[in-house]
Amino acid sequence: MDERTPAGNAPEEEEGKLFTFDITGPRVLRELAAIGFADIGDFAEIVREGNGVELRIRPSEEIPRRARAAMAGVKQGTRGIEIKLADKLSALEKLGRHLGLFEKRPETEDPDLDRLRQELFGEWDADEG
Helix, strand or coil: CCCCCCCCCCHHHCCCCECCCCECHHHHHHHHHHHHCCCHHHCEEEEEECCEEEEEECCHHHCCHHHHCCEEEEEEECCEEEEEECCHHHHHHHHHHHHCCCCCCCCCCCHHHHHHHHHHHCCCCCCCC
16 A cells, blocks of 8 residues: 555655644644634624624634634534634643743743743742742
């Protein structure tokens, strides 16, 4: 049996990828980022109608692909359409751990990451630990 990737390449030609599924580190991080940074405004909008407001679900062709990656499901219920999103906090936690945002004493040479840590957590106490 000839196992080939969707692109038609033999597995040994797909260095760094889980060959049959095109799974790469950057692709996994992009999917986690799509979930972690999903914005409800990509899926629905609140519109003023007369003296009140109305919730409108956006048509699927208006929902960006990156936003659709965050959707865990859609269903029509007795009270309307329900859009369920993947767990945003879990995705952000996984991204944060991957980036080392939660380390006690980060040792990084990434000034942007250091500035973000400073904004989120303040000064690191050298005596803690």
